[in-house]
Amino acid sequence: MWPAAKALFDHLAALGDAIALREGSRSLSYAQLLAEVEARSQHLQEIAARRIALALDNGIDWVLWDLATLHAGLVCVPVPGFFSSSQQAHVLDSASIDCLIGPDNTLFSALGFSASAAASATASTAGVLQRPRAVVSELPVGTCKITYTSGTTGQPKGVCLDVATQLAVAHSLVQASANCQVERHLCVLPLATLLENIAGIYAPLLAGAQIELMPMAQVGLLGASQFDLPRFLTALGQAQPNSLILLPQLLLALVSAAERGLPVPNSLRFIAVGGGRVSSQLLQRADALGLPIFEGYGLSECASVVCLNTPEQRRIGTVGQPLPHVQVRLGADQEVQVKGPRLLGYLGEPVTDEEWLSTGDLGHFEGPFLVLHGRKKHQFITAYGRNVNPEWVEAELVQQLPIAQAWLHGEALPGNVAVLMPRFETTSDSQLAEAVAAANQSLPDYARVHHWLRAAHPFSSNELATSNGRLRRNALFSHYQSAIEELMADQTCYGDA
The missing domain is CATH 3.40.50.12780 (ANL, N-terminal domain)
Structure with missing residues (x-):
């Protein structure tokens, strides 16, 4: 057991028969939770697991396995279901995962995972997959969890945390x-x-x-x-x-x-x-x-x-x-x-x-x-020398009901351009224009949306946003650069001089 985790488990033990977890008709008291955690912890140690990936949907089993890795003193690596297949593969390989709790699907099989010989001994250990250990990446001392941030570009990055x-x-x-x-x-x-x-x-x-x-x-x-x-x-x-x-x-x-x-x-x-x-x-x-x-x-x-x-x-x-x-x-x-x-x-x-x-x-x-x-790196400077943080403006735009997603660009431009994804297929251009005007009322001149384009598809479907919705600003600029240049060439641009 990780030393810092002992106080947590001692605290949970004192809560006894109070209900800790509930999922549908299934519930576990704190005492039952601890018994389940201890059984799973023992199983992980018996199969000599070292780094465990959790690739489960939300539910009681996710919680039990997460706590079991703490109890066993092992490393837990949650695998977000909203990551792409290539991102999930990157997580499993970069963290040197040797044990995976999740479905025996095509991706995991291709990465060398198969059902553990002891995995079907009890219902609680079903879904335990293993693969032969390859070269194990080094971790900072004390790492008990590696959480991957989706970032704005490239592969997700592993953040090593202790208990x-x-x-x-x-x-x-x-x-x-x-x-x-x-x-x-x-x-x-x-x-x-x-x-x-x-x-x-x-x-x-x-x-x-x-x-x-x-x-x-x-x-x-x-x-x-x-x-x-x-x-x-x-x-x-x-x-x-x-x-x-x-x-x-x-x-x-x-x-x-x-x-x-x-x-x-x-x-x-x-x-x-x-x-x-x-x-x-x-x-x-x-x-x-x-x-x-x-x-x-x-x-x-x-x-x-x-x-x-x-x-x-x-x-x-x-x-x-x-x-x-x-x-x-x-x-x-x-x-x-x-x-x-x-x-x-x-x-x-x-x-x-x-x-x-x-x-x-x-x-x-x-x-x-x-x-x-x-974000410091997201700030842009307009052609009139005004500093604009686009996230501020984007937050005001998506506050308007007709707008589901918004990206603002104005670097070296005399007027700011927004790319807008309508919330509904039936949203008209006039409704988008009214929404932009409403958002602009609360913004200073230099930060307002002076021109806008209508997006045809949600940003995430074109990989213009991360899986959890964060904008990929470089990708958005590359995708819409020509449309913005064409729009600006046809407009009389203005701004706060």
């Missing part, structure tokens, strides 16, 4: 939401994402809460970028959760549904939102509905959450205050820097020992609250 760092974040989250008395948490995001893994599993377990688990399709998340609102609302109605973790796009769907009078449970006490910029207007709409929304900010390199608004300390337009386990400051160029528990290193790269981690995000403080401006 103590993950649990430090989980403890801070329990403290931040303590007054909300969360008794039931519904996992909405994939458990393979670090945010749901830490904030949706470890934190509720430390709080002695009940975790509601459903397959991703049942929650309404279909594939990499499809969302079924009726399924989502049905899942909320069935689980009656006290807490959720949502991405901005899911929050927009929830708020829009509530505004249309669709049923939203009154059991909700703490809805955390992160993973991208959230429009202040959207948060104000949520407030008007009485939805308890708390925006936060984090990154995989810091084991997810760094800052969070709380019921006691909340300011719309900010990502909240730093959590107790970290310190946050701004560099000379307003780049956000973090000190405290952090990654051990990136897989395959030299370990750095810098005291402060540079995040690549720009921001400023309003008192103790952090306000983000956008």
Whole structure:
């Protein structure tokens, strides 16, 4: 067992017969959870597994295997289902995975995985696949989890984390939401994402809460970028959760549904939102509905959450205050820097020992609250010398109902150009124009959308966005460069001189 994990398991043991996990008609008390974890831990040790990949859908088994690797002192590597086949293959090979928990599909078979000889001994060990160990990549000492970030270009990057760092974040989250008395948490995001893994599993377990688990399709998340609102609302109605973790796009769907009078449970006490910029207007709409929304900010390199608004300390337009386990400051160029528990290193790269981690995000403080401006490398400069953070504008655009996705470009241009993906096939150009005009009302002249193009397909379907929705800005520019140049050649460009 990882030494830092002992306190976690001792804490769980004290919770006894309280329900820990529930998936449909199946539920496990904390005592039963520990018994299952210990059995799976023993099995992993018996088959001499060293690095275990989890390629399961959301459910009780994902949680049990994740905890079993902690209990056995092994390395766990979640494999996001929204990764492409080539990305999944990269994860399995770069992390030197010798044991995989998941389906015996064509991809995994081609990579050398087959059913373990002992895997069918009990139902709990079904789906255990192994392959002969090849050359094993070196890891920083103490690595117990490798989480892969999708990034904006190229193959995903492995972030190596230890137990103590993950649990430090989980403890801070329990403290931040303590007054909300969360008794039931519904996992909405994939458990393979670090945010749901830490904030949706470890934190509720430390709080002695009940975790509601459903397959991703049942929650309404279909594939990499499809969302079924009726399924989502049905899942909320069935689980009656006290807490959720949502991405901005899911929050927009929830708020829009509530505004249309669709049923939203009154059991909700703490809805955390992160993973991208959230429009202040959207948060104000949520407030008007009485939805308890708390925006936060984090990154995989810091084991997810760094800052969070709380019921006691909340300011719309900010990502909240730093959590107790970290310190946050701004560099000379307003780049956000973090000190405290952090990654051990990136897989395959030299370990750095810098005291402060540079995040690549720009921001400023309003008192103790952090306000983000956008990514340092995404900022562009217009032909009139104005600095624009496109994420700010894009967040305002997708706040408009007719616009599902937006990308803003204005580098060295006299006017900013947006590429817009309509939310519905029936959305007309005039509706898009009205949406752009509405978004522009809250923006200064230099940041407004001066021209726009209509996208024919969702960005993710053309590999112009990552599997989890982050824009691939270089790819978008390459794809639309000719159309933008043609558009600008035909326009009388303007801007704030």
